[in-house]
Amino acid sequence: MKPRLTSLTARVLLLATLWSAVALVVIAVVISTLYRQGTERGFQELLRAQLYNVINSVSVGEDKQLAGRPELGDLRFSQPATGWYWMVEPLGDFKAEPLTSASLGVTQLAMPPIAEVPFDDNYERFYVEEDGQGNTVQVAETEVVLDQDGRAARFRVSGNRALVEADIQAFSNRLYLALGGFGIGSLVVNALAILIGLKPLDQARAALERIRRGEAERLPTDFPREIQPLASEVNALIDSNRRIVERARMQVGNLAHSLKTPIAVLLNEARVLDRGHGELVKSQAEAMQGQVQSYLNRARIAAQRDTVLARSEAEPVLERLLRVMRRLNPGLAFDLSVVPPGLSLAMEQQDVEETVGNLLDNAARFAKSRVSVAVSPSAEGPSAEEAQRRAWVEVLVDDDGPGLEPEEITEALKRGRRLDESKPGTGLGLSIVTEITSEYEGRFTLTRSPSGGLRARLILPGVAISG
Structure with missing residues (x-):
């Protein structure tokens, strides 16, 4: 047989706790996912803005070389191994020296094939790679024609994803802490609400205990309307039991009265009979008296044994x-x-x-x-x-x-x-x-x-x- 909870309070508390736990986990996952998506979208927009800043800063010089020095306003592009890089590389027949940020140094940044990560409708693509310094970086890439002669270059800007992950982790920690506190608070409030809501049942139990101890005869009538019908039925049952007991006592008394005189007459008559017959009648009358008393006791006890009134x-x-x-x-x-x-x-x-x-x-x-x-x-x-x-x-x-x-x-x-x-x-x-x-x-x-x-x-x- 499977074990089951016998406490109504424990059942409701368990269900409320399970529901709160599931709801909070779902909320945490949904909010964390939405925040991650928003943060990654914002990070991608930042890289796109930096990418177009580089594009606007680079052109083809008179010497047919790439010229320009982007100033992106972020010191991380000038510090080595930060994961924040920009690169301008000539394409096709355009033979020129590439331009890179000071932060790139001699680091090489891999580039996936276009077949794996194609360009979108804006002719941009975003992908994640690792630089030579162990940083996981996200790269924004596009290709731009620089002059009327068809010279083109590939522009890439990367940002360190550790910034995104740290931001998401910090947010998630605060979120889990807040939801955990909210969950504990909700559990306490639920427990109080359940205990207060079920208090009338405890009062009903205490009232029944008083009846069982003989300190009261009926349940009070001031219970909430959800419990009052039960209290009324219990009171009706007690009244019915009391009537059964009283009726049984009356019937037992009547029967005892009706048999008392005939048995007494038999016992008196036995005294005046001759010894042999007198002893026989007396023994049989006494046996009958004992049997009558025994069955009267049984009837009376059976009538009141199952009531709550015998004390x-x-x-x-x-x-x-x-x-x-x-x-x-x-x-x-x-x-x-x-x-x-x-x-x-x-x-x-x-x-x-x-x-x-x-x-x-x-x-x-x-x-x-x-x-x-x-x-x-x-x-x-x-x-x-x-x-x-x-x-x-x-x-x-x-x-x-x-x-x-x-x-x-x-x-x-x-x-x-x-x-x-x-x-x-x-x-x-x-x-x-x-x-x-x-x-x-x-x-x-x-x-x-x-x-x-x-x-x-x-x-x-x-x-x-x-x-």
Whole structure:
């Protein structure tokens, strides 16, 4: 599977950065090319002007030789090996000594064949050569008839292209520096614009986080119009969930009321029957009562498990349970540890009380002197996927009783099974814990406690603690 960006901000920033980079590179290339073309055109015009200055300064003297001394107003034509030269060479039958600038000295300047670089419509041609001093020069050349007798000469003027290249390089450096600064500035401005533009999404996320923590019940209604429909749909979903929960609670209450009286009648009638039949009716009524309670719990939990409204702070709920257990068991010590303080479970309070209460009741029946409850965050969920998807809480209930062997633990988790018939109880407590934990997608296990007794370990859905 190909990796992909999951951050909307990162996606927009990446696209904006790529677009800005491509646009700036294209702009830099276009401007640099246009400047080069303009500079080379200007350089060529300079050489043409110098060429015609030489033409205007040279003629055929009375001795039938080339005469004239061009003054081009540029000292580089008089300094050796500068790459700035002018030359006048006789053509055809015109036998005369050529004229050259002082800068040329003994340097020879090559000339490409006309077939390779032909003359244009103005009978001019421009080409690039290297002089004997290692300079790359551009040459402007033409041929002119000097008198009525048809004497003609070839005129050439050259200029050092290092001047052009240095000018273009200096311009390009300034251009790249300016565009680089502009690009960085644009990137910062784009990032600020994107972050400011996406700020309402962060506000929506924070509002949903407050709802998840139980600090609010609805999203605010002051979002921009592009996000407000989403907020309205989320609020509608929350309202729908709340109605489902309330309707389920009402139906569960009605069903509990409707079954409570018939079951109580059966239990009362069982007491007045003869021993054999009475025990049979009583056991079946108690089993029916347990089954009804179990399925009522399932229906209620299923109705509210997937909502965002179930929140129970662990410490006050468990402290109330322990106060009851201390009164019922004055000979036992009950300890509670909740780390960090303020840890909450994503469960209804009555489900927390019933789950941990059954474990405390079971531990109190077998403990010698002490029962301890420890609550802490857990990085371990029912599965690796669940551990990453949501927060989980570990609840440990330890006693210092005789404990159970592995095969006895398997037997104890079966519905209605009691390993010690001398102790009071129906044998339904641990199976109820298993069912409620399972409905919340959690996990329940029994192991040997470090104190020698039994350890009940619960992995239950928690509420993420905000930083």
